[in-house]
Amino acid sequence: MSGEVLRLENVVAGYEEKAVIKGVSLSVREGEKVVIMGPSGSGKSTLLKTAVLLVRPWSGRVVLDGEDLTSGRADLRRARAKTGFVFQSYNLFPHMKVIDNVALPLRLVKGYSKEAARRKALEMLKLVGLGDCGEKYPLQLSGGQQQRVAIARALAMDPIILFLDEPTSALDPELKAEVLETLRDVAHRGIAMVVVTHELDFAREVADRVVIMEDGVIVEEGDASLLWSPKTERARRFLRVIGTASAPT
Amino acid sequence: MVDFLVENFLFIAEGIVTTLQITLLSFTLGLALGSLLLALGLSPLGFLSRLYIEPVRGTPLLVQIFVIYFGLPSLGVKLDAFTSAVLALGLNSAAYQAEIFRSAVKGIPDSQILSAEALGFSYLQTLRYVILPQALRISIPALVNEFVTVLKESSLASVIGIVELTRRGEYVAARTYRAFEAYLIVALIYFVVCYLFSHGSRRLEKRFRIPGYTGA
Numbered sequence: 251m252s253g254e255v256l257r258l259e260n261v262v263a264g265y266e267e268k269a270v271i272k273g274v275s276l277s278v279r280e281g282e283k284v285v286i287m288g289p290s291g292s293g294k295s296t297l298l299k300t301a302v303l304l305v306r307p308w309s310g311r312v313v314l315d316g317e318d319l320t321s322g323r324a325d326l327r328r329a330r331a332k333t334g335f336v337f338q339s340y341n342l343f344p345h346m347k348v349i350d351n352v353a354l355p356l357r358l359v360k361g362y363s364k365e366a367a368r369r370k371a372l373e374m375l376k377l378v379g380l381g382d383c384g385e386k387y388p389l390q391l392s393g394g395q396q397q398r399v400a401i402a403r404a405l406a407m408d409p410i411i412l413f414l415d416e417p418t419s420a421l422d423p424e425l426k427a428e429v430l431e432t433l434r435d436v437a438h439r440g441i442a443m444v445v446v447t448h449e450l451d452f453a454r455e456v457a458d459r460v461v462i463m464e465d466g467v468i469v470e471e472g473d474a475s476l477l478w479s480p481k482t483e484r485a486r487r488f489l490r491v492i493g494t495a496s497a498p499t
Numbered sequence: 500m501v502d503f504l505v506e507n508f509l510f511i512a513e514g515i516v517t518t519l520q521i522t523l524l525s526f527t528l529g530l531a532l533g534s535l536l537l538a539l540g541l542s543p544l545g546f547l548s549r550l551y552i553e554p555v556r557g558t559p560l561l562v563q564i565f566v567i568y569f570g571l572p573s574l575g576v577k578l579d580a581f582t583s584a585v586l587a588l589g590l591n592s593a594a595y596q597a598e599i600f601r602s603a604v605k606g607i608p609d610s611q612i613l614s615a616e617a618l619g620f621s622y623l624q625t626l627r628y629v630i631l632p633q634a635l636r637i638s639i640p641a642l643v644n645e646f647v648t649v650l651k652e653s654s655l656a657s658v659i660g661i662v663e664l665t666r667r668g669e670y671v672a673a674r675t676y677r678a679f680e681a682y683l684i685v686a687l688i689y690f691v692v693c694y695l696f697s698h699g700s701r702r703l704e705k706r707f708r709i710p711g712y713t714g715a
Contacts, residue, residue: 407619
């Protein structure tokens with residue numbers, strides 16, 4: 251069994267007074283693809299943010315690559331540099347060219363020279379099929395293209411684990427398809443991935459493990475076969491909903 | 500009327516030089532101090548910037564000019580009229596410019612800051628590469644507006660004896676007893692200069708517009 255890259259131990263987290271994550275434990279091994287599903291408001295997005303301490307847990311531990319991020323002594327910037335995070339709304343920097351969106355973090359966080367950062371950025375853009383869009387600005391691209399740039403930006407950092415927070419939820423069906431295609435390629439690169447998604451087909455295809463959340467806790471967890479034959483009633487109910495609704499957002 | 504114009508227009512118009520000097524110097528002073536106030540406002544000591552901004556915005560500029568020109572000498576600080584005017588206008592504009600920057604920074608979506616944080620940017624890197632470049636663009640129209648405001652308010656410098664545009668109008672009005680024509684010329688010159696600056700700002704906005712951005 252390969253090593254563990256991420257471990258959440260009984261994490262509780264939330265916003266202001268309201269707990270959104272109510273005691274979640276999760277372990278992700280090297281290269282493992284974990285798909286998190288569940289109704290909206292069940293705490294999936296918050297859980298991802300907690301894993302890199304974009305949301306600080308109230309209690310519990312987050313261990314990334316052997317380092318306890320919740321200890322208070324952890325270098326969060328260095329830890330985040332080892333991870334990639336793709337948001338639902340892409341979150342590119344609109345005032346920078348596409349290539350600079352990918353190259354700037356390499357320079358600022360990974361210490362690349364200007365030229366090396368550009369080379370690597372271009373390589374990553376080619377990887378997501380956007381090698382000719384480097385000189386454009388994010389808002390001149392379609393949503394699907396922007397999301398692929400965001401994926402290139404995250405991959406450029408050579409992450410040991412990639413977090414994807416509903417990467418296709420903001421997209422039209424045809425744009426969804428191109429992003430999912432890119433994500434399938436990424437999944438074959440051997441990077442551990444934790445994906446929050448409602449895309450059942452995609453989940454069935456890439457998931458090594460499936461986690462179903464509801465109301466801030468994990469209600470069912472298992473390998474991808476769970477997506478065909480859930481054991482708990484709550485998971486069955488949820489899968490029936492997303493299985494019949496063609497494009498849930 | 501033609502005689503009046505020939506004799507007095509150039510004399511009044513020359514005042515625009517002093518008016519522009521005061522405006523440029525105070526606006527620049529306001530820009531520098533306003534940026535510092537913004538930095539202070541974003542820090543944990545943010546309340547200190549409110550302690551400056553609120554009183555300055557809540558008192559008349561004329562009173563501020565008097566405090567500096569007539570009030571400071573009693574504390575042993577004697578400044579000439581020109582310096583006093585620039586200082587008063589600059590300190591005043593700083594408060595307004597700080598507010599302009601603050602609302603521009605607030606206009607940057609949290610999601611971008613979150614994304615910078617997720618990439619491992621430090622706070623200063625996020626400020627330097629993500630927040631400020633966009634905030635400055637957002638600020639352009641309001642900053643030009645503030646520049647025009649400072650230009651118009653610089654007419655208050657005439658009350659402490661600075662011979663700028665308004666003061667020259669006063670001279671002509673007093674000498675010729677034709678206040679209406681004299682001040683009309685003054686008003687016209689202010690209007691033309693302000694109009695040119697506002698108009699130029701639209702080109703500035705266009706030049707710095709984020710490509711692909713279709714919002715207002």
